[in-house]
Amino acid sequence: MNETRKPRVATVSLAGCFGCHMAILDIDERLVGLMQAVEFDRSPLTDLKTFTRRCDIGIIEGGCCNEENVHVLQDFRRNCDVLIALGQCAIMGGLPAMRNAIMQSDAPLRECLEEAYITGAYIRNTTHQIPNDPALPLLLDRVYPCSEVVEIDYQIPGCAPGGDIIFETLSSILAGRFHGFSRDSFKFD
Amino acid sequence: MDVDPSSERNDSDEPTLRIAAICAAYGNDRHRMLDILRDVQEGFRWVSPRSLETVAACTGLSRVQVEGVASFYSFLSLTPKGRITIRLCDDIVDRFAGLAAVAAAFEAELGIRMGETSADGSFSLDYTPCIGMCDQAPAAMINDVVVTRLTPERAASIGSALRAGRLPLEIAVPGHAGLSPAERAAAMVENNIRHAGPVLLGPVPSDAGLRQALELTPTAIIDAIEASGLRGCGGAGFSTGRKWRAAASEPAERRFVFCNADEGEPGTFKDRVLLTERADLMIEGMTIAARAVGAREGLIYLRGEYAYLRDHLEAVLESRRAGGRLGRRIHGIEGFDFDVRLQLGAGAYVCGEEGALISSCEGLPGEPKTRPPYPVNRGYLGFPTLVNNVETFCHAARILGRGADWFRAMGTDRSHGTKLFSVSGDCLNPGVYELAYGLTLAELLTLVGGEDAAAVQVGGPSGTMVDRANFHRRLSFDDLATGGAIIVFSARRNILEIVDYYMSFFVHESCGYCTPCRVGNVFLHKAIGKFRAGLANPEDIDYLRDLSQTIIETSRCGLGMTSPNPILTTLQNFPLVYSALVKSSPDRVRASFDVQSAIEGARRIARRRSTIFDEDYT
Numbered sequence: 001m002n003e004t005r006k007p008r009v010a011t012v013s014l015a016g017c018f019g020c021h022m023a024i025l026d027i028d029e030r031l032v033g034l035m036q037a038v039e040f041d042r043s044p045l046t047d048l049k050t051f052t053r054r055c056d057i058g059i060i061e062g063g064c065c066n067e068e069n070v071h072v073l074q075d076f077r078r079n080c081d082v083l084i085a086l087g088q089c090a091i092m093g094g095l096p097a098m099r100n101a102i103m104q105s106d107a108p109l110r111e112c113l114e115e116a117y118i119t120g121a122y123i124r125n126t127t128h129q130i131p132n133d134p135a136l137p138l139l140l141d142r143v144y145p146c147s148e149v150v151e152i153d154y155q156i157p158g159c160a161p162g163g164d165i166i167f168e169t170l171s172s173i174l175a176g177r178f179h180g181f182s183r184d185s186f187k188f189d
Numbered sequence: 190m191d192v193d194p195s196s197e198r199n200d201s202d203e204p205t206l207r208i209a210a211i212c213a214a215y216g217n218d219r220h221r222m223l224d225i226l227r228d229v230q231e232g233f234r235w236v237s238p239r240s241l242e243t244v245a246a247c248t249g250l251s252r253v254q255v256e257g258v259a260s261f262y263s264f265l266s267l268t269p270k271g272r273i274t275i276r277l278c279d280d281i282v283d284r285f286a287g288l289a290a291v292a293a294a295f296e297a298e299l300g301i302r303m304g305e306t307s308a309d310g311s312f313s314l315d316y317t318p319c320i321g322m323c324d325q326a327p328a329a330m331i332n333d334v335v336v337t338r339l340t341p342e343r344a345a346s347i348g349s350a351l352r353a354g355r356l357p358l359e360i361a362v363p364g365h366a367g368l369s370p371a372e373r374a375a376a377m378v379e380n381n382i383r384h385a386g387p388v389l390l391g392p393v394p395s396d397a398g399l400r401q402a403l404e405l406t407p408t409a410i411i412d413a414i415e416a417s418g419l420r421g422c423g424g425a426g427f428s429t430g431r432k433w434r435a436a437a438s439e440p441a442e443r444r445f446v447f448c449n450a451d452e453g454e455p456g457t458f459k460d461r462v463l464l465t466e467r468a469d470l471m472i473e474g475m476t477i478a479a480r481a482v483g484a485r486e487g488l489i490y491l492r493g494e495y496a497y498l499r500d501h502l503e504a505v506l507e508s509r510r511a512g513g514r515l516g517r518r519i520h521g522i523e524g525f526d527f528d529v530r531l532q533l534g535a536g537a538y539v540c541g542e543e544g545a546l547i548s549s550c551e552g553l554p555g556e557p558k559t560r561p562p563y564p565v566n567r568g569y570l571g572f573p574t575l576v577n578n579v580e581t582f583c584h585a586a587r588i589l590g591r592g593a594d595w596f597r598a599m600g601t602d603r604s605h606g607t608k609l610f611s612v613s614g615d616c617l618n619p620g621v622y623e624l625a626y627g628l629t630l631a632e633l634l635t636l637v638g639g640e641d642a643a644a645v646q647v648g649g650p651s652g653t654m655v656d657r658a659n660f661h662r663r664l665s666f667d668d669l670a671t672g673g674a675i676i677v678f679s680a681r682r683n684i685l686e687i688v689d690y691y692m693s694f695f696v697h698e699s700c701g702y703c704t705p706c707r708v709g710n711v712f713l714h715k716a717i718g719k720f721r722a723g724l725a726n727p728e729d730i731d732y733l734r735d736l737s738q739t740i741i742e743t744s745r746c747g748l749g750m751t752s753p754n755p756i757l758t759t760l761q762n763f764p765l766v767y768s769a770l771v772k773s774s775p776d777r778v779r780a781s782f783d784v785q786s787a788i789e790g791a792r793r794i795a796r797r798r799s800t801i802f803d804e805d806y807t
Binding site for chain 1: 726776777778779781782784786787788789790791792794795796797799800801802
């Protein structure tokens with residue numbers, strides 16, 4: 001590695017709500033220092049849709065609910081040295097994985113789509129069709145956590161993780177001194 | 190609830206009255222809940238919501254308390270079962286011996302599938318975990334009757350005889366009417382004693398131990414047991430003398446001596462043989478223990494699968510009572526009173542754990558108790574309770590008869606005497622072997638005709654899976670400890686299929702009280718499924734180890750503390766089985782994730798191909 005160059009960071013939101021990206025902004029004024037320490041490559045923050053160069057760190061929000069998520073996640077794995085799963089959706093599938101609970105059906109995916117677009121009590125869909133534009137990525141049979149699709153190096157739990165924990169974890173990973181969270185890092189009610 | 194028989198009755202009251210009569214027969218005692226519910230199940234073929242209410246009213250409990258018990262035991266059913274319930278033993282040994290074809294034959298003959306009950310209420314077909322017949326697999330229970338060495342042809346003929354209205358006992362033991370209970374049991378199930386040792390299965394003089402014990406003070410009896418080096422034969426190997434001393438030294442008004450005849454560890458059937466052949470010796474041992482600890486009340490907890498031995502054991506108890514060897518003034522000694530009651534279980538592996546066994550006898554769900562206090566301090570109904578295995582009591586009686594030194598001279602330094610081994614699986618001579626502790630596994634395999642074994646499960650699923658390189662290890666508490674189960678597997682067997690089965694067994698038998706065992710075993714079982722499907726990643730091996738350790742360290746009783754053993758011992762002794770199935774990928778993209786199968790459903794619904802993953806897409 002060139003000693004003078006800044007570490008390059010890429011981020012992406014897959015099947016998530018963008019809340020984890022918002023949480024990154026909760027780093028608040030420390031963000032200024034972080035921006036000076038690293039260089040953002042592919043990310044919604046830079047609006048770069050492809051990698052310009054290989055990155056040191058990839059931050060993933062959300063799990064995989066469709067083929068495009070898989071494709072992007074695999075692309076991140078191949079272009080980043082370290083992958084961090086940020087938040088519950090990336091780690092466990094999170095809220096989108098609620099559809100995995102449709103298990104008693106012979107065709108769970110069809111049942112899910114029909115309830116979402118046709119039969120659901122609060123649906124106002126004048127076409128009465130399941131959207132099927134060729135540009136729409138195909139859904140997966142269920143929602144997968146990122147670790148089932150690619151190897152994940154670190155996980156930062158939370159929904160969304162707090163700004164402090166994101167900042168501290170990122171800083172220590174960048175400094176090469178991250179050895180897991182301490183016992184009292186997380187407290188859940 | 191008004192259950193006065195003199196009140197005006199109509200047809201719908203009749204079941205209620207019958208159930209009230211059942212409860213009354215047990216003194217409306219809530220501690221006899223298991224007996225009450227067993228009788229209700231037998232009389233009505235299920236425990237209906239209405240029965241639950243009646244039983245609750247009669248015993249002064251709430252409906253949910255009764256339901257908690259009824260739903261715990263697999264032989265009690267909250268939905269109607271057939272008048273004839275056929276339970277096929279679903280042990281791994283039975284599976285390898287052709288269980289699937291036998292099940293299919295029963296299904297075809299009876300017109301129902303496994304797990305179903307016929308529409309007219311005649312038949313139910315079910316699977317049940319090991320019923321202790323691995324030496325004559327495949328086997329099944331037809332109500333309380335056991336049939337063994339099943340073939341598809343025999344299954345079909347049994348099915349058609351049952352449909353013709355013949356009774357299960359007639360089918361299993363033709364001409365049973367002229368036989369004594371002992372002869373009936375022996376005719377129903379072979380005992381396959383392959384090697385009789387000097388202590389248990391050789392010639393045994395009647396009551397020699399008890400007569401000797403009556404010459405001694407209680408303390409001297411315990412001293413003799415302790416000096417013999419006898420250790421519990423149920424698997425844990427605790428010093429029997431120390432256990433007796435602890436029960437004797439606890440100040441109490443009542444004490445109990447319980448015999449644990451609930452051998453449920455898959456592959457174990459040595460107690461079945463002792464119960465059939467040495468019931469007198471076992472009760473003699475209990476009587477000696479009663480003398481030693483000062484107990485007047487005893488109980489034999491017989492696993493529900495061995496209900497076919499009930500009449501035989503009752504007959505032995507009765508003959509001992511008639512001969513003045515049980516009951517009041519035993520052997521004419523004023524003040525030495527001890528009697529034994531037979532308690533049947535209802536299909537729950539965990540009840541072999543002594544705390545769970547006591548819970549079960551108290552009419553509760555068979556859940557282990559928090560230790561301490563230990564049962565010897567506060568057990569059944571809060572009184573000191575000595576719980577020993579069938580084999581342990583038999584040994585104790587022989588030790589008193591022949592002397593502690595005689596027993597101590599056999600075996601090894603820390604494992605004295607002989608042990609019964611139940612051998613089954615891929616060997617020429619499955620059956621029971623009484624051998625001194627300390628022989629090597631290779632020596633045992635030569636005896637049983639299993640020299641070409643590729644793997645041996647020592648001690649059942651909660652024990653150790655041993656590979657060929659370790660056949661020099663010795664069967665003793667210092668090396669390979671075992672409650673007696675030895676299951677031999679040839680090179681044709683799939684190790685992971687065996688592990689998969691054992692984990693499903695523990696998932697089924699976990700009592701559900703503590704989370705590590707209830708949930709952890711499900712996760713372990715799923716992870717093994719991933720390996721078998723070729724979907725495992727390299728770190729899944731670490732996951733198996735970590736999760737196993739968590740379950741062992743945090744479970745409440747011995748079940749969870751040993752349930753990961755099938756995985757841990759095969760990881761140690763058969764590492765290549767696992768590593769061969771693991772998929773790793775150089776670019777760190779999971780080879781185990783198959784995007785094509787993941788999008789197949791959506792492709793069909795959308796009636797189009799993938800713009801990303803279908804390479805020929807244009």
